Amino acid sequence: MTTRLFGEKVQRLEDPRLLTGQGRYLDDLGHDAVAVAFVRSPHAHARIRDIDVSAALDAEGLISIYTWEDLPGRLAQPLPLLIPHPALTHGRTAYPLAKETVRHVGEPVVMVVAEDRYLAEDVCDLIRVDYELLKPVVGIEEAAQGAQLVHDDVPGNLGAHFVQEVPAADGRGAREAIEQAAHTLAFRLDIERSASMPLEGRGVYARWDGTDLRVYSSTQTSTSVRMAIAAKLDLPLPNVEVIAPDVGGGFGVKIVHPWPEEILVPWAAMTLGREVKWTEDRREHFVSSAHERGQVHFVRVGFDDDGRVEGLEVTILHDHGAYTPYGIIVPIITSTQLLGPYKLGSYRVEFSSIYTNTVQVTPYRGAGRPQGVFCMERTMDKIAQYLGADRTAVRERNFIQPADFPYDQGMVFQDGRPLIYDSGDYPEMLRMLKELIGWDSFERRPGVGIGIGCYVEGTGVGPYEGGHVQITSDGRVHVSTGLTSQGQGHETVFAQIAATELGVPIERVSVVTGDTRRFGYAVGTFASRAAVMSGNAIALACRKVREKALRIAADALEASADDLEITEGVVHVKGAPGAAVPLATVAVLANPLRYAFDEEAKRATQFAGTASPDLPPVAEGEEPGLEGRDYYSPVRSTFASGMHAAIVAVDPDTAEVEILRYAVVHDCGRLINPMIVEGQIHGGVAQGVGGALYERMVYDAHGQLLNASFMDFLMPYATEVPRVETAHLETPSPLNPLGIKGAGEAGVIPVSAVIAGAIEDAEGIAIDRMPISPSELFHLRG
Amino acid sequence: MKPPPFTYHAPLDLGSALDALAGAGARGKVLAGGQSLIPLMNMRLASPSHVIDINRVPGLDTIEDERGGVRVGALARHSRVERSGPAPLRRALKLVAHPVIRNRGTVVGSLVHADPAAELPAVLAVLGGSVRLASLGGVRDVAAADFFVGPLESDLRAGELAVSAFFPGLPPRSGFAIHELARRHGDYALAGVCAVVTLGDDGRIAAARAACIGVAATPQLVELEGGTPAELARAVQERTDPEGDIHASAAYRRHLVGVLAERAFTDAAREAAQ
Amino acid sequence: MTQEERHEITLVVNGVARQARVPARRLLSDALRHDLGLTGTHVGCEHGVCGCCTVLLDGEPVRSCLTFAVTVDGRELTTVEGLAGPGGMSPVQRAFAECHGLQCGFCTPGFLCTVTAFLRDNPSPTDDDVIEGISGNLCRCTGYQNIVKAVHRAAELMAEESE
Numbered sequence A: 001m002t003t004r005l006f007g008e009k010v011q012r013l014e015d016p017r018l019l020t021g022q023g024r025y026l027d028d029l030g031h032d033a034v035a036v037a038f039v040r041s042p043h044a045h046a047r048i049r050d051i052d053v054s055a056a057l058d059a060e061g062l063i064s065i066y067t068w069e070d071l072p073g074r075l076a077q078p079l080p081l082l083i084p085h086p087a088l089t090h091g092r093t094a095y096p097l098a099k100e101t102v103r104h105v106g107e108p109v110v111m112v113v114a115e116d117r118y119l120a121e122d123v124c125d126l127i128r129v130d131y132e133l134l135k136p137v138v139g140i141e142e143a144a145q146g147a148q149l150v151h152d153d154v155p156g157n158l159g160a161h162f163v164q165e166v167p168a169a170d171g172r173g174a175r176e177a178i179e180q181a182a183h184t185l186a187f188r189l190d191i192e193r194s195a196s197m198p199l200e201g202r203g204v205y206a207r208w209d210g211t212d213l214r215v216y217s218s219t220q221t222s223t224s225v226r227m228a229i230a231a232k233l234d235l236p237l238p239n240v241e242v243i244a245p246d247v248g249g250g251f252g253v254k255i256v257h258p259w260p261e262e263i264l265v266p267w268a269a270m271t272l273g274r275e276v277k278w279t280e281d282r283r284e285h286f287v288s289s290a291h292e293r294g295q296v297h298f299v300r301v302g303f304d305d306d307g308r309v310e311g312l313e314v315t316i317l318h319d320h321g322a323y324t325p326y327g328i329i330v331p332i333i334t335s336t337q338l339l340g341p342y343k344l345g346s347y348r349v350e351f352s353s354i355y356t357n358t359v360q361v362t363p364y365r366g367a368g369r370p371q372g373v374f375c376m377e378r379t380m381d382k383i384a385q386y387l388g389a390d391r392t393a394v395r396e397r398n399f400i401q402p403a404d405f406p407y408d409q410g411m412v413f414q415d416g417r418p419l420i421y422d423s424g425d426y427p428e429m430l431r432m433l434k435e436l437i438g439w440d441s442f443e444r445r446p447g448v449g450i451g452i453g454c455y456v457e458g459t460g461v462g463p464y465e466g467g468h469v470q471i472t473s474d475g476r477v478h479v480s481t482g483l484t485s486q487g488q489g490h491e492t493v494f495a496q497i498a499a500t501e502l503g504v505p506i507e508r509v510s511v512v513t514g515d516t517r518r519f520g521y522a523v524g525t526f527a528s529r530a531a532v533m534s535g536n537a538i539a540l541a542c543r544k545v546r547e548k549a550l551r552i553a554a555d556a557l558e559a560s561a562d563d564l565e566i567t568e569g570v571v572h573v574k575g576a577p578g579a580a581v582p583l584a585t586v587a588v589l590a591n592p593l594r595y596a597f598d599e600e601a602k603r604a605t606q607f608a609g610t611a612s613p614d615l616p617p618v619a620e621g622e623e624p625g626l627e628g629r630d631y632y633s634p635v636r637s638t639f640a641s642g643m644h645a646a647i648v649a650v651d652p653d654t655a656e657v658e659i660l661r662y663a664v665v666h667d668c669g670r671l672i673n674p675m676i677v678e679g680q681i682h683g684g685v686a687q688g689v690g691g692a693l694y695e696r697m698v699y700d701a702h703g704q705l706l707n708a709s710f711m712d713f714l715m716p717y718a719t720e721v722p723r724v725e726t727a728h729l730e731t732p733s734p735l736n737p738l739g740i741k742g743a744g745e746a747g748v749i750p751v752s753a754v755i756a757g758a759i760e761d762a763e764g765i766a767i768d769r770m771p772i773s774p775s776e777l778f779h780l781r782g
Numbered sequence B: 001m002k003p004p005p006f007t008y009h010a011p012l013d014l015g016s017a018l019d020a021l022a023g024a025g026a027r028g029k030v031l032a033g034g035q036s037l038i039p040l041m042n043m044r045l046a047s048p049s050h051v052i053d054i055n056r057v058p059g060l061d062t063i064e065d066e067r068g069g070v071r072v073g074a075l076a077r078h079s080r081v082e083r084s085g086p087a088p089l090r091r092a093l094k095l096v097a098h099p100v101i102r103n104r105g106t107v108v109g110s111l112v113h114a115d116p117a118a119e120l121p122a123v124l125a126v127l128g129g130s131v132r133l134a135s136l137g138g139v140r141d142v143a144a145a146d147f148f149v150g151p152l153e154s155d156l157r158a159g160e161l162a163v164s165a166f167f168p169g170l171p172p173r174s175g176f177a178i179h180e181l182a183r184r185h186g187d188y189a190l191a192g193v194c195a196v197v198t199l200g201d202d203g204r205i206a207a208a209r210a211a212c213i214g215v216a217a218t219p220q221l222v223e224l225e226g227g228t229p230a231e232l233a234r235a236v237q238e239r240t241d242p243e244g245d246i247h248a249s250a251a252y253r254r255h256l257v258g259v260l261a262e263r264a265f266t267d268a269a270r271e272a273a274q
Numbered sequence C: 001m002t003q004e005e006r007h008e009i010t011l012v013v014n015g016v017a018r019q020a021r022v023p024a025r026r027l028l029s030d031a032l033r034h035d036l037g038l039t040g041t042h043v044g045c046e047h048g049v050c051g052c053c054t055v056l057l058d059g060e061p062v063r064s065c066l067t068f069a070v071t072v073d074g075r076e077l078t079t080v081e082g083l084a085g086p087g088g089m090s091p092v093q094r095a096f097a098e099c100h101g102l103q104c105g106f107c108t109p110g111f112l113c114t115v116t117a118f119l120r121d122n123p124s125p126t127d128d129d130v131i132e133g134i135s136g137n138l139c140r141c142t143g144y145q146n147i148v149k150a151v152h153r154a155a156e157l158m159a160e161e162s163e
């Protein structure tokens, strides 16, 4: 019997705790902590004239009030610009508490600490901030004109301007190739703002004991939060620990760090000598975390009679809100991942990243890809329509072929590395999708349409992740990795990997993520990278531990390590199950002891007679203990892919859109746990449907967010999400030992493109702007 | 998002409830199901100094037949009325929020709350019902037409408790229907139409009434003579002039009123014929 | 500084009478989580839309974020912590695990309470019934498909176990 767990639908190890109310989310911790609330700017753009706290001073439960003036040292400086880029010539970040100017509704101005959150909010209501109103800059095109400025020292509101060009094989630029092509089309495509919107908001809880600071944060990257806190509060790194407890969803927004609250709350804990906690409420989440997706795209394409693209030029206006802490990752991803599964004759992309007086923009699941895929797939549909050709045939003619891998797109990707696809089989995938949705047998009926969308997703970006594996003398396997979990089932998939690699039952494996006390080096959970990066690191660490276990067991069994294998947690000679030693014993033997603490441990003490008297108890080059640590750092990203299709019905009278069927074919290399991958796809598609038909952030001309509640920001319920039909293709990645690719973001990426195509097919009206509401569709009908 | 402080009153009978309300005056609010009041308080958009919680007042959770209709008490929750109330209310309630909200929300609370996008005020209006208001000064019945004053504004005065609402039954040869369009299932409607039609001896529609949801500050009542559903719908549409908001433009809303009115008149006529 | 008035209340939570001294404005969700330490009930919006905070009040699902604790003084509540029986997780909980009906788990307690009451009233629901039954709960992770599956599976388990 072998422990084949890799690839199985293993039930999740985290579930028993989460199903019985035993999960530990941020606000479940710190029962005795005092509470923080913020006075946030009600204006999109204003200068702070005066802050008057006098009316608040004798409020019940007040502990302390802080403004920017109170912040010491580096805490008073702007927050870090996390991802600098040479093209980001005018990167700007906020102060933890506003200094002089506020640049979006929701920007924190005053921090209040009180005995509980109710009282803290009462205090906030009593603080008077006198603002001098400045003209707000709202709307990407208005902002691009630069008549009003978000930052006085950023002319034209232009944060970054970036051009990448891949010339044709004969050296012609994309513009020239388009001019000279048999056919050209030009059009504009828009995607509106949305947001990650996890059901658990952000939150921070800090404890200070005079020397050591322990911070819990609902974050996607505890290691980086730790470094930021140490730097901002001027503490030695070893004295700061950051733990991501159970996290109620992230979807990108919790990768940003340090949030103002992530350094202010620990600082308050140190200053006050009390446990301090801030739990974000929903209104705060709407106006003071981050949004994404808002972009305008101008597309020009030249193609031949068969629909082969000879040149594509895309010019993007990216709305990055008031600040750029996460750099220009989103438009970089749009501009590179736009290429999808296609081999274009030539390509030129240019983007301008523009400041507006709105909430900052940082990645939301998909991170710029939904916009890029919308551009490319709408382009394919328009070419097909122009030529009167089948939409799938045009795509097929432009596909990269299986023999072309590795395929170099000739660009620089978000990790600063060349955009080289590792593997895939796009023609086969299209065949599977057409079969699944019944593309060729689809019957035309009035008001019903079919749409398709294809994408390639760079997953598992570097720089690295690590894993640590320790087998203790009770035979249990303790795995830790630094990146964090927000519901992706990492505890389970990493345990599956460890159990498979080590030959132990999965029940004996436990996994800890996102706790810097257990693993200090990590990057974080984003870009569908967790399984690829930490999964491979853990596999490598397991292989080290396995090797050591076999070495020690070989000694004990007087056999050669090559003849040993591990099954069900026992090392034995292949074919001779009698000659065996449990991993528990191997763990004991791996750690020469002076003191016995139980029966097992006696075997490792000095008079047990197990060690050779002529050798040092810990051999040269060895370390005590049965444990190993390794890192995985790939040269490049690995590229997952997928294709979706949908059939929609549009009500002829009300213009309501109903999704009748939704089909997904997906390739993320080898599947570790198909159940979990399917779950990721379902969730991604649901978010995609939200983005296509329901969700948008609506700002008025004053920079007020008009729908900052779940009543008006319309996340789909079960009644709005279609059943998703899935099929998998597995083309293993040649880049990593496990052959896996990431799956976390896949579901969301092409949905707007697919639904737009289907509505267009049903209605015969060009759909160039998403999301689309019944009201907007009604007006398009004219 | 925590509510502001208030003084809490939990009267155990109607008399003490009215006493407390009288004492609180304009600074008091009745707490029934709390499904509209508490979200507003959590957002600090409402901050009553006194909250008079009527949930322990006996005798208010009634649904009783009364001559010509049904009287629904102030503590009759949506979910109960949905099971055992009159047919028009039952159907309308399926469109109100979600089952869990309906377990707490009350029909009378919804009327007093007077949200222009809410279903129940339109039902009361189209049926020509009334609300009974009690205070230390006495009891008065206010007809639907006078009760809804503006958006989130009813004729309830300081010190008054709405003790019940009366929903008249349909005349003979009459039918009722409600159609609406909400962005998500359970959301407040973008627009909706409640219709009542009465058939003449010839089997055609002889009289029709419609109350429109979400198109004006209060449920907009349109009374018409006979006609086909399409003609009647056009007449309703001509008399409405909705505004646009972030979810729907004015023109689309107006278009919807026509579509929904025709559907409602058609269904109501079908019901009347049965 | 005036101290806000406190009210002595008793909540019978998961069969145990628990006392608390709370201001009138204390939301039931906060009373459960912070006064009684039952943090299994989650808070996702505090305006009644997400359903994370759903608990059973005398057996009926209600939003604990839209209920003042003082209003339900003396009443019986069931929270996610009280769904499992002495023999382990309830059929609904087991079905959610089996069908992968949860990812981050934040919405899960609200779904479990809602579904427990729903299946009590509709022991063999259709697909449409199930979708209507869970239509007031948001989940940002699962896309609901596996939750719907889990509800059907729970109905099956309950039927098997009552035989």
Ligand SMILES: Cc1cc2nc3c(=O)[nH]c(=O)nc-3n(C[C@H](O)[C@H](O)[C@H](O)COP(=O)(O)OP(=O)(O)OC[C@H]3O[C@@H](n4cnc5c(N)ncnc54)[C@H](O)[C@@H]3O)c2cc1C
Residues within 6 Å of the ligand: B029, B030, B031, B032, B033, B034, B035, B036, B037, B038, B039, B074, B095, B096, B097, B098, B101, B104, B105, B106, B107, B108, B109, B110, B111, B112, B113, B117, B118, B119, B120, B156, B160, B161, B162, B163, B186, B187, B188, B189, C047, C048, C049
């Ligand atoms: C997520 C969500 C979705 C919703 N969707 C809809 C929907 O689609 N359609 C819809 O119609 N409603 C909807 N509602 C509102 C719901 O129907 C409410 O229950 C209803 O509007 C108010 O009833 P209540 O008993 O909860 O009133 P409360 O919230 O207790 O009170 C509302 C107001 O009425 C006053 N009041 C209540 N009862 C009395 C009384 N007897 N005498 C005097 N004053 C009184 C209160 O003082 C308060 O001002 C929704 C609510 C939520 C949370």
Ligand code: FES
Residues within 6 Å of the ligand: C042, C043, C044, C045, C046, C047, C048, C049, C050, C051, C052, C053, C054, C063, C064, C065, C066
């Ligand atoms: S927290 Fe109560 S419904 Fe969202």
Ligand code: FES
Residues within 6 Å of the ligand: A199, A248, A249, A487, C101, C102, C103, C104, C105, C106, C107, C108, C138, C139, C140, C141, C142
């Ligand atoms: S499992 Fe994360 S919100 Fe539902």
